[in-house]
Amino acid sequence: MRLKYLTILTSAVVIFSGCHKPHHTSKKSSSEELLRVKVSEVIADSITMQYDFTTHLQSNYDAVIQPRVNGYLLKKNYESGMPVKKGDLIFVIESNLLSTTMRAAEAQLYSAQAQLAESKNNYDRAKPLAELNAISQSQLDQYRAEYLSALSSVKSANQSLESARLQVGYSRIYSPIDGIIASSNAHTGDYVGPGTQFQVLTTISNLDTLSAQLAIPTSLYLQYARRGNSYENRNLLSDINLYLSSGEKYGYSGIYDYTKQNISSTSGTISIVVDFPNPNLSLKAGEYAKVKVGLGGKRYKLMIPQQAVSRIQNIASVWVIKPDNTAEYRTVELGESYGQLWIIENGVSLGERVALTGLQKLHNGMKVTPYKAE
Numbered sequence: 001m002r003l004k005y006l007t008i009l010t011s012a013v014v015i016f017s018g019c020h021k022p023h024h025t026s027k028k029s030s031s032e033e034l035l036r037v038k039v040s041e042v043i044a045d046s047i048t049m050q051y052d053f054t055t056h057l058q059s060n061y062d063a064v065i066q067p068r069v070n071g072y073l074l075k076k077n078y079e080s081g082m083p084v085k086k087g088d089l090i091f092v093i094e095s096n097l098l099s100t101t102m103r104a105a106e107a108q109l110y111s112a113q114a115q116l117a118e119s120k121n122n123y124d125r126a127k128p129l130a131e132l133n134a135i136s137q138s139q140l141d142q143y144r145a146e147y148l149s150a151l152s153s154v155k156s157a158n159q160s161l162e163s164a165r166l167q168v169g170y171s172r173i174y175s176p177i178d179g180i181i182a183s184s185n186a187h188t189g190d191y192v193g194p195g196t197q198f199q200v201l202t203t204i205s206n207l208d209t210l211s212a213q214l215a216i217p218t219s220l221y222l223q224y225a226r227r228g229n230s231y232e233n234r235n236l237l238s239d240i241n242l243y244l245s246s247g248e249k250y251g252y253s254g255i256y257d258y259t260k261q262n263i264s265s266t267s268g269t270i271s272i273v274v275d276f277p278n279p280n281l282s283l284k285a286g287e288y289a290k291v292k293v294g295l296g297g298k299r300y301k302l303m304i305p306q307q308a309v310s311r312i313q314n315i316a317s318v319w320v321i322k323p324d325n326t327a328e329y330r331t332v333e334l335g336e337s338y339g340q341l342w343i344i345e346n347g348v349s350l351g352e353r354v355a356l357t358g359l360q361k362l363h364n365g366m367k368v369t370p371y372k373a374e
Contacts, residue, residue, distance in 0.1 A: 034369040035361055039321050039353040041372075044302050047338060048238060048294035049224075053214045059205035059285045060275060063177050066200050067093060068170040070193030073186055080183035083281070084204060088175045091201055093192065095171035102164035109157035116150035123147040179204040180281075205285060210278050211257060212242070212291050215269040224296030233259050233272055238294040240274050245288060252277045254291065303341040305373075308354040309334070319355040319362045320348065321370050327355065327362040 075092035078084055123143040130140040175181070184202040192198035225236055233256065240254030253276075260271040274291065276283065309332070310317050320328045332347030348354065355362060356373055 034367055035358050037321065037327075037355045037362070037368045037370050038357040038373050039370040040305050040308065040356055042302055042304050042344070042348045042350055042352045042354065044300060044350050046298040046300050047303075048298050049296060049336060049338070050239070050292055050294055051216075051220075053212075053216075053291045053293070055212045055214065055289065055291055057210040057212055057276070057283055057285055057287045057289060059179075059207060060209040060211050061206050063175075063179065063204045063206070064200055065090070065173060065202045065204065067091070067173065067193045067198075069093060069095075069098060069167050070191070070196065071095065071098070071171060073188055073190050073192050073198075076184065076186075076188060078181050081180065084175045084179065084181045086175055086178050089172060090175050090181065091173040093171040093173070095168050098164070098168045098171055102161065102168050105157065105161040105164040109154070109161050112150065112153040112157040116147075116154050119143070119147040119150040173201070175204055177204055177206055178208060179206045207281055207283075207285060208278055209275050210283050210285060211273050211275050212254070212289070213260070213271045213273055214291060214293065215264070215267060215271055216295075218263060218268050218270055220295070221270045235297070236295060237272065237274070238297065240291065240293045242276055243290040243292065250276065250283075250289075254293075301335065301338075302344045302348065302350060303338060304344055304348065304354050305356060306337065306340055306342050307356045308359075309342055310359055318348065319359055321353040321355055321368060325368055325370055327364065327366045327368055329362075329364055 071093040073091065074094050076090070077092065078088070078090045084090060123140075123146070126135060126140050126143040129135045130137060181204045182202050186192050186198040186201055190198055192201065225233065237256050240256070242250035242252075242254060244250060254274040257273040257275045260273065263270055274293075304318065308318050315331060316334045317329060317331045320330050322328055330347050333345040335343030335345045337343070353370060355368075355370075358368070362368070
């Protein structure tokens, strides 16, 4: 019996073992194991480099109001900080003494004119008498000298009267320009004019045009400026745009004005002044803003996405995907950034493909599956 049971058990083990076949793991094809890499082509375009400058706006020019005559201030005919027009009366200075001087000059002129009339009559009467030898030549010469002296006295009196009239006119001060007038330290009743503590009454700022100074580093200026007159940089700048502190772009483009005379010894910059129209007086002098300008005109440049560039210890590199879809490591010489792109000065050629993804996984000669970036 024991032998019978052992035979049956052995047969069962053999049958059970025969029901299981060995499992073999299938290998994936080599094409399914390749790393998928997003790529972008090296492009080229004629571009103008854009630069941002943080600056502040200032009045195009200020007119300093200084009285030309001395006297007591009778009237201030304006509101501080408000616009005034050219020709508006803004100050009145007492003119009584000046008027007295003018009347004296008028009287002096009348006296000189009377003397001139008398001397002219004497000379006119003496001329025919001299022809008849009724008077001597020396007497005629004396009459002529008196006439010429009286004529000179009239001219001098006229000049004195004109000067006195100007002095009286200077007692009324008018705005020389359109602009915003500042407050004055002088008050009604103060003695103002040359030699007093109120030699300057106020200033008027022209605000229909505002200026901004662009401090351009000398190295950057020399990179883009053409050889020639270093004070004429009209063609150096283009697309001059102003952005307000809110980030909003100002509605009027700027124009080149002039280049300042000297290079700043402290910052090593060249200051170029640009102007912005302000017809609605929406801009204020002293306001901080950002000015974006194009420098140097259009230039042909190679560019790649910034995403493709790795930078370690000032060494910039990219992975180039060659036509056979193998990866090649290259160092590149970077130019400046242009939006989301890097300008490449050396290291890649137009039309080559650079990897945008998988940069940490790539190695030289590695086969990949590239696909284009949108």
